[in-house]
Amino acid sequence: MNLSHPRALIAEDEPLLAADLQHALAQAWPELQILASVGDGLSAVREALALQPEVLFFDIRMPGQSGLEAAAELVDAWPDGNPFPALVFLTAYDQYAVQAFEAQAVDYLLKPLQAGRLQKTVARVQQLLAARSSAVPLPETTLAQLRSLLGAGPSPATGAAPAGGLLRFIQAGHGSRIEMVPVDEVLVFEAADKYVRVLTAAREHLIRTPLRELLAQLDTQQFWQIHRGTLVRASAIASAVRSESGKLTLQLHGRAEAFAVSRLYAAQFRAM
Amino acid sequence: MDTDTATQAAQAQRIDWIDKLRHLLQTLAFCLAIAALQYAVQPERPYEFPLVYSLAIGSLTWACIDFGRHLFPSSAATGWPAGVPGIALPACGMVLGYLGGTALADAWFGFSSWDTGGRAQLRISVVITLVAGLVGTYFFYSRGHRATLRAQMSEVRAQATETRLKLLEAQLEPHMMFNTLANLRVLIATDPPRAQAMLDHLIAYLRATLGGARSALHPLQDEFARLADYLEIMAVRMGPRLAFTLELPDALRDVPVPPLLLQPLVENAIRHGLEPQVGGGHIALRASTLPGPAGTLLRLEVADTGIGLGASPEHATDRPGSHFGLVQVRERLSTLYGEHGTLELIACGANGTSARVTFPLKFPAP
Numbered sequence: 001m002n003l004s005h006p007r008a009l010i011a012e013d014e015p016l017l018a019a020d021l022q023h024a025l026a027q028a029w030p031e032l033q034i035l036a037s038v039g040d041g042l043s044a045v046r047e048a049l050a051l052q053p054e055v056l057f058f059d060i061r062m063p064g065q066s067g068l069e070a071a072a073e074l075v076d077a078w079p080d081g082n083p084f085p086a087l088v089f090l091t092a093y094d095q096y097a098v099q100a101f102e103a104q105a106v107d108y109l110l111k112p113l114q115a116g117r118l119q120k121t122v123a124r125v126q127q128l129l130a131a132r133s134s135a136v137p138l139p140e141t142t143l144a145q146l147r148s149l150l151g152a153g154p155s156p157a158t159g160a161a162p163a164g165g166l167l168r169f170i171q172a173g174h175g176s177r178i179e180m181v182p183v184d185e186v187l188v189f190e191a192a193d194k195y196v197r198v199l200t201a202a203r204e205h206l207i208r209t210p211l212r213e214l215l216a217q218l219d220t221q222q223f224w225q226i227h228r229g230t231l232v233r234a235s236a237i238a239s240a241v242r243s244e245s246g247k248l249t250l251q252l253h254g255r256a257e258a259f260a261v262s263r264l265y266a267a268q269f270r271a272m
Numbered sequence: 273m274d275t276d277t278a279t280q281a282a283q284a285q286r287i288d289w290i291d292k293l294r295h296l297l298q299t300l301a302f303c304l305a306i307a308a309l310q311y312a313v314q315p316e317r318p319y320e321f322p323l324v325y326s327l328a329i330g331s332l333t334w335a336c337i338d339f340g341r342h343l344f345p346s347s348a349a350t351g352w353p354a355g356v357p358g359i360a361l362p363a364c365g366m367v368l369g370y371l372g373g374t375a376l377a378d379a380w381f382g383f384s385s386w387d388t389g390g391r392a393q394l395r396i397s398v399v400i401t402l403v404a405g406l407v408g409t410y411f412f413y414s415r416g417h418r419a420t421l422r423a424q425m426s427e428v429r430a431q432a433t434e435t436r437l438k439l440l441e442a443q444l445e446p447h448m449m450f451n452t453l454a455n456l457r458v459l460i461a462t463d464p465p466r467a468q469a470m471l472d473h474l475i476a477y478l479r480a481t482l483g484g485a486r487s488a489l490h491p492l493q494d495e496f497a498r499l500a501d502y503l504e505i506m507a508v509r510m511g512p513r514l515a516f517t518l519e520l521p522d523a524l525r526d527v528p529v530p531p532l533l534l535q536p537l538v539e540n541a542i543r544h545g546l547e548p549q550v551g552g553g554h555i556a557l558r559a560s561t562l563p564g565p566a567g568t569l570l571r572l573e574v575a576d577t578g579i580g581l582g583a584s585p586e587h588a589t590d591r592p593g594s595h596f597g598l599v600q601v602r603e604r605l606s607t608l609y610g611e612h613g614t615l616e617l618i619a620c621g622a623n624g625t626s627a628r629v630t631f632p633l634k635f636p637a638p
Contacts, residue, residue, distance in 0.1 A: 014509050017451070093450045111454040113457075
């Protein structure tokens, strides 16, 4: 990594705003090299992995997937040994995100951009890049922040108890038949394309309710999120195994297959 | 409608004890006044007689009527049982109150009013019960009626305010406003004529949104012009990701339509159709006529080539206000055109959605 000439990737779907950020950065941080500017959350991940920049500017609301989702995907896909880029989010108005950002582990910029504010962000990112040695893994503060941002989402129901109470049964459709599956029997919820797979010890069901919606109606003490698309019953976890490449997988009582744990959620599986 | 009456009935069943206590005290005061009046007319009888009879008959009559009315569903308009029960209730209450109250008071004094000696007094107390009962019933009825009306009025007012607020929130959504301003800020430096054009569109959009003349009709060409303002703003923001066409036949330019009726449909097409789609897409606004059973119908269509209905369930449930727009359009159509105004959402092929509004065509009076 060349610290004197860091490189950045911009992901912003509104072309004028992307050009403006590029222009403003050229003035505020002339040494920063903008490698590419992309307009959606999928290209953002692809380009970041291909180009390995030191700084990322991600808009939160983007087509394909949001900047937050793109960041979470990057956390998992980022090669070991390389320091994770400094993340700066852009948003016009995301009340909840802005609240969560107050902790300042990663930075954010509000649109319309203000020159003074951008200068502060640049200084902060420069400080971060200078302070970190090449061997530093992803700081837990960054992970925690990203987790809370992803959990918060754009809905105002953050942290509050679910309005409709906890879910007790999953109504799973099998052709013209609806099966009532008690939530107490469910071991795993796993997002798969447009469906969510509901796994019990013996069976598998497919439902259409999105994982995020389910998450709001489940007891988070009972079901732990281990990946963007996976919730597992905490009491069914038998063991967590770290492979040689550093990937963490879970083995559950009652299921033969292993479940991958995202780096974002790996902290809960440290030995006591 | 059915659920409305059901909740009202349920509310009527729930007894407000503070309110009942207030009624009882008012009844007792009324009885004391009657007893005092009787004593003034017949000072030769001890005050105890009119007092006990009046209190016993009065409070029993009140109890029968005031608690009895919870057995019947009350009418939404008056808060009093509707139809026959509304009349039979005070009548029965008075008879029961009179008989029961007389028996109670008789027991208190240890004699029977039905004996020959008390007959004359009996006639007087029947008249008093009747008059006092009617006056009392009318008093409570009109008070209840007034309270019901007041509650209804404040509820209607609260609902109207809430709808208006939600509408403004949807149209002046902070995300849209700040992003638009961010784009404007860039254009001011780089392309002042385009910045001016965009600002003009924003001004026209805000004037239409905040103007609030939502009751009067305006010509279809004005409706299309307002939607074009919004689309022009979005086209600057989204760049090549948004293309749009307006197809308005000359013959339909002056047809009167409700202002900003299509606005929520265009917003939905962008927000739920094109915005989540990486490549963006195209929006077509079309106006056409078609024959209907009761005269010519006007059809207005907002067709997009976005991700389509149900392609992304997460996006549909993500945003609390997403269904509000459709509900709002349906409500306005039904208020203005009853069952002749319809809104359909049609999936177009693999992706894309078409929202079609249809209502009777009325040419402006010459």
